[in-house]
Amino acid sequence: MTSKLFLRPALALISVLSTSKATLLNPDKNFPLNKLLRWTVYNHFCAGTNSKEVSKTVADVKKIGYQGVILGYSKEIVLDHNEKLVVDESGSAKYSDRCYEMVEEWKNGTLETLRMVGPGDFLAVKLTGAGPIAVDAMAARQPMPEAMAKAVDEICIATEKQGSRLWLDAEQQVLQKGLDNWALETMREHNKAENPIVYNTIQAYLKGSNANLDRHLTLAAEEGWTLGIKLVRGAYIEHETRSLIHDTQKDTDQSYDLIADTLLCRRMPADNDTLPFPKAALFLATHNAASAAKAISTYQERLLANKPTITLECGQIQGMADELSCQLVQNYERALEQSSAANLTVPKAFKCMTWGSVAECMGYLHRRAIENRGAVERTQHMVTALRRELWRRIIG
Numbered sequence: 001m002t003s004k005l006f007l008r009p010a011l012a013l014i015s016v017l018s019t020s021k022a023t024l025l026n027p028d029k030n031f032p033l034n035k036l037l038r039w040t041v042y043n044h045f046c047a048g049t050n051s052k053e054v055s056k057t058v059a060d061v062k063k064i065g066y067q068g069v070i071l072g073y074s075k076e077i078v079l080d081h082n083e084k085l086v087v088d089e090s091g092s093a094k095y096s097d098r099c100y101e102m103v104e105e106w107k108n109g110t111l112e113t114l115r116m117v118g119p120g121d122f123l124a125v126k127l128t129g130a131g132p133i134a135v136d137a138m139a140a141r142q143p144m145p146e147a148m149a150k151a152v153d154e155i156c157i158a159t160e161k162q163g164s165r166l167w168l169d170a171e172q173q174v175l176q177k178g179l180d181n182w183a184l185e186t187m188r189e190h191n192k193a194e195n196p197i198v199y200n201t202i203q204a205y206l207k208g209s210n211a212n213l214d215r216h217l218t219l220a221a222e223e224g225w226t227l228g229i230k231l232v233r234g235a236y237i238e239h240e241t242r243s244l245i246h247d248t249q250k251d252t253d254q255s256y257d258l259i260a261d262t263l264l265c266r267r268m269p270a271d272n273d274t275l276p277f278p279k280a281a282l283f284l285a286t287h288n289a290a291s292a293a294k295a296i297s298t299y300q301e302r303l304l305a306n307k308p309t310i311t312l313e314c315g316q317i318q319g320m321a322d323e324l325s326c327q328l329v330q331n332y333e334r335a336l337e338q339s340s341a342a343n344l345t346v347p348k349a350f351k352c353m354t355w356g357s358v359a360e361c362m363g364y365l366h367r368r369a370i371e372n373r374g375a376v377e378r379t380q381h382m383v384t385a386l387r388r389e390l391w392r393r394i395i396g
């Protein structure tokens with residue numbers, strides 16, 4: 001991965017494999033290709049193809065010391081365009097039965113994923129996976145269609161019953177405004193206890209992210225529900241209207257750190273600062289060690305000075321930024337040796353993973369590779385560390 005010479009053709013190959021309809025290029029039908037992909041990328045980045053494999057991966061990750069996992073289902077249900085609409089007796093077009101079946105299949109896949117994680121873990125929910133009924137309404141910024149509302153409700157209730165949490169993955173801007181409205185509606189409905197069940201995602205690379213946070217804080221404070229925020233930088237820079245995104249990486253970094261600081265220091269927006277800060281929790285989803293260090297040190301300083309803050313948890317994607325994840329695990333374990341769990345001033349560390357057959361995960365793998373190309377190219381230090389460890393084992 002450190003070699004640009006190999007990385008480019010490898011990305012091109014994964015791109016072909018994730019879109020091709022040829023049987024020979026389908027890893028679920030071509031056994032040697034399946035094996036090759038498992039050895040090279042799948043096993044490194046994905047949790048498994050079925051419940052048994054996923055449970056083992058989750059148990060292994062927890063054995064290393066992670067406090068929990070976040071699990072998502074990679075299957076993307078693809079609808080043939082001709083199947084989408086049918087014409088009823090009055091001559092008007094409506095969604096076909098197949099579209100409603102897709103919502104049901106998505107709900108069942110999400111509930112199956114939920115059963116693979118335990119109390120305290122997160123379920124990663126991709127609302128667009130439910131197909132055209134969800135995507136069209138989201139894009140038009142309409143309220144959640146009834147079929148979706150019922151499915152989401154069922155998923156939230158099952159998540160709460162199991163003692164787990166869920167987060168809603170953020171999408172591109174054409175969908176995100178609608179998705180934010182749905183997320184607010186879902187948090188209003190289900191985040192009634194001290195700790196949130198549902199988290200929405202804020203993308204700090206957007207120029208409007210701070211205003212979006214203000215909106216979330218104000219509504220939670222006015223209406224009295226608990227706010228759950230997963231903070232990311234944003235994954236769609238290559239496909240998004242560029243003017244919506246901060247002009248430089250430095251601006252995105254500042255925006256990310258400011259949003260984390262606002263939440264950890266419990267600052268209400270200036271024009272609503274008479275409202276009390278709502279109950280809230282922050283999940284810091286990043287591979288950026290500097291951002292993680294800043295947020296954690298603010299969190300610790302406030303706890304040690306007996307100043308109020310909010311619950312902080314951190315997580316990275318499986319197969320990525322292991323050096324940061326392992327440092328977080330180590331800090332947590334050290335702190336636990338010196339103090340009781342109730343008095344800890346370090347956040348819990350999580351690993352975020354996806355499951356599905358090798359073919360189902362190709363799209364996910366391709367997106368992750370593109371999105372993290374910069375980080376992948378900065379992995380020279382990992383090769384050096386691996387070479388050193390290999391040598392230590394040979395001579396030791």
Ligand SMILES: Cc1cc2nc3c(=O)[nH]c(=O)nc-3n(C[C@H](O)[C@H](O)[C@H](O)COP(=O)(O)OP(=O)(O)OC[C@H]3O[C@@H](n4cnc5c(N)ncnc54)[C@H](O)[C@@H]3O)c2cc1C
Binds near residue numbers: 168371
């Ligand atoms: C657990 C987890 C869950 C995630 N879930 C989601 C999700 O639901 N939705 C989503 O969109 N993303 C998601 N991501 C991906 C995330 O948005 C980032 O793409 C990825 O984590 C890389 O950013 P980073 O914070 O790790 O830091 P870095 O690798 O230091 O930062 C890279 C990021 O900086 C930004 N950036 C890069 N160049 C520029 C530039 N020239 N100008 C402005 N900004 C720039 C981009 O956002 C880029 O992704 C998730 C990441 C993690 C770890």
